Amino acid sequence: MGRFVSENPLVLLIGACEVGFWVLLGAGLVARYVLRARRLSTVLLVLVPVLDVVLVTASLVDVANGSPPGLTHGLAAVYLGFTVAFGHSMVRWADGRFAHRFAGGPPPPRPPRYGAAKVAYEWKEWGKMLLAWAISLGVIAVTALVAGTGIPAPPDWFTDPMWSWGARLAPVVGIWFVGWPLWTTLAPPRAPVGSR
Template sequence: MGDFLSENPLVLLIGASEVGFWVLLAAGLAARYLLRARRLSTLLLLLVPVLDVVLVSAALVDVAGGSPPDATHGLAAVYLGGTVAFGHSLIRWADARFAHRFAGGPPPPRPPRYGAAKVAYEWREWGKIVLAWGIALAVMLLTATVAGTGVPAPSDWSADPMWSWGARLVPVVLIWFVGWPLWTTLSPPRAPETTDVRG
């Protein structure tokens, strides 16, 4: 394991970015709601996307220095896509719970369960994974361009160390589509009927 990490420092950076995301998020919310230091909180939360910039820059520097794009570069692209697409929602989710717990804020809102609101919600959530996939592919394309390796045909993605990560996300995107937005659109759940028991 130690040899793998020493030979693939980008994996360590991905792990550090994930840890850094949660540390900065917790510190930013603690500064806002416990210390009442709103400026410090804003600064800490603004540092979250800086982690993404550092990660993609390190990947590009690595291939520009002669390293061929491999699975770690693909993983970095997927991680970046995920943090960009889902990061804001995670911050909003954590902020609502922190405000409720420590600042007397309202209970965190729950996702809609019925009707058109539920359908719209599922399409928005699925759109995030599509966005994550698109960003990952864009970063892979940029990495391949910097490395000068070109882009394989989609049918060959599975055999390519980096682009195989793009292929792995295809079933995730499709299963999510069928299981949630499509299914909810075709059969939207209805709120249970309430019986008026007043005499």
């Protein structure tokens, strides 16, 4: 493991960005709700997406300097895709809980469990997954273009170290689609009789 990390320093940067995301988010929320330093909180929370810019820049600089695009560049693209697609809702989720716990805010809303609201919720969440996949593929494509390797045909995605990340996410997108938005649309859960 140590050798893999030493040969792929981008892995360390991905780990640092993940830790940095939670540190900046936590520090921003503590500054807002515990210290009551709203300006500091805003600065800390604005720095969260800067981590994504640092990561994608480092990945592109790495391949521009001659490193062959590989597994870690694909992982960096996937990380970016997921933080862009899901990051805002994660920040909102954490913010609601902090506001409730430390600032007397209302209890955070729960996801809908029944009917049309549940169906809409599942489609929205799956849309985030689809967006994460699209962003990941877009960043992988840009990385391939910067590296000068071009974009392989989809069957070759499975054998290419970087493009295989896009191939790995395809079944996740499909399973999520069938198991949640499609299933919920075809058989929307109904509230039990007598429940409010």
